[in-house]
Amino acid sequence: MRKTTYIQAINEAMRDEMRRDESVFLIGEDIGHYGGLFRVTRNMMEEFGERRVIDTPISEQGFMGMAVGAAMVGLRPIVELMYMDFFLVCADQIFNQAAKMHYMTGGLVNVPLVIRGQQGGGKRYGSQHSASVESTFAQFPGIKVVAPATPYDAKGLLISAIRDDNPVLFLEHKMLYFTRGDMPDAEEQYTVPIGKADIKREGRDLTIATFSYSLLQTLEAAEELKAEQGIDIEVVDLRSITPLDMESVLMSVAKTGRLLAVHESQSNAGIGAEIVARAYEEAPYLLKAPARRLGMAPAPIPVSKPLEEELLPWKKNIKAAVLEMMR
């Protein structure tokens, strides 16, 4: 066992898959010679060369479209979006093209494409570089969405995403990049399945279903609530948004009787609303108290640090929500 950063875990997953499978290649802005704005693709150009690590101009529509085309004929492109907010620049290629292709073609064509990059607030990047996009993507069948929180899950899920025959959105978080976690030795092969949640903390009183950086905020909140209030929280790390592992969530709620869904994308019409709705549809009898969701407040993300923290569903807001539910 060793410890790696989240960035290193992602880099290793891409490197291992590119060594294993000639059809995998990287494409995006500043990913090659520079090694990626956040250094996630460091050393890839040196090992795999310009043929498989492609620096593009700032043309998100164009290179996303080309990646879709390459995937349609069997290559496995990994596209880096420098900031996940930029998906809106190339949204047609992602949603109208990649996500719908298999269906529109009656199954004749599939698009084994990975779109990866970082999202989220916390670094004072402001409104156009801090959004969380998972809820928007969840509206589109045909594309899978994963958002790992630990280096172990990041590596295992990215390998699964690359090997998946469908488009997969792989969501990193800028606050997770330098976090460290346990990792098997480099030569040890493993994957984490898409669509499977993981219990990151066991507890009796209340279930929090979350993912990505919100998981870290939730775990901290859980420790403090335990120490300060004696409230024992179970934390379900969804890891995948599409498909959503509701079974694991409901298994946990069966134990705790209370459900709070936490995420950084908007609360309104977000994935948390979906989780809560499905809990009421599928197992209302499990709930001892009204289920709730806590997402981003209805505003774009501001630059100012206290304002950003006011709006984000971080520890302070998570604790407040739990205390209300436990009252």
Next chain:
Amino acid sequence: MAEPSLKASVPSADAAVTESAAVLATEQLLPMYRMMFLIRRVEESLLELAESGKIGGAMHTAIGHEGAAIGMAAALRKDDYLTCTYRGHHHSLARGMDPQRAICEVLGKAPGFAKGKGGSMHFLDPSLGLMGANGIVGAQVPHAAGMALASKIRGEDRIAITFFGDGALYQGLMHETFNMAQKWKLPVIFYCENNRYSEMTPISRTSSVDEIYQFVRAYGMESIQIDGNDVEVVYEAVAKAAERARAGEGPTFIEGITYRLSGHMAGDLETYRSSEEIEMQRAYEPLTQLHQKLIDRGVPEEDLNQLRAEVEEEVQAAVEYALEAPWPDLAEAYTDVYQV
């Protein structure tokens, strides 16, 4: 409207125009004529079906555009990739798509190649290199460039061609794609079927550039303007572009001047042009041209009549087959969302 050809036979002087010369043997032209007539009759039949209410949604026919499809199909290899616009029946049929299954697809019937889920705007058959027509203007163009990139990454000599209308030139991603394709010398052919209308609006009202083929010159790309209604001219231009692409010399932009004799889509009111204009164009349209070519070469009219009679029968049978064909099983509504 003083110029009766509307440029069809008079491309601008500084464009590298391919001269119309006998580049294909009569035996090669005959099956091309047969195919062109088949495409014409399939599309005319589809328009009739649309008028009778049997086809829903938007259906775009390419009546008058067939020269591009026929010339291309003769010039490229069967495994070369092709993507095209929602006005794409002609490319697919020219590359060998079964008309029976094509009509079924437009009608949303089970034997359609996409089980009726794609319809008129999403014609494809990967076994024929047909990688998809597209409902979003311009979206298929980076796909073809990506397929060319795939060939380059794999070290293969399959090239890609993509068809789009003049209207697509005004989408931003086109220019992103042109730039990357030229910079990376991708083996791709950009074929613009310039019918001079962006849907219902003449490009003279929207374009800041008079000659479309000049756009990509800014990227340093080889670019020519041709008579897109003459199959031999198209054949020669595409063959030459394919040769360049396979030799690693990069992309070529071909502006094929043509004219859409049918409306933008079934049900188009066509208030934007006169019937005189359409009539003028009938003298230059590809089927008339090819017919005249064959007659000039001494092919007896009765041979061509015979050929057309065969096609009539084939298309009629295909329409009847499609009308009788079953709807897809309801379970199909839920399949193919993901590859499993």
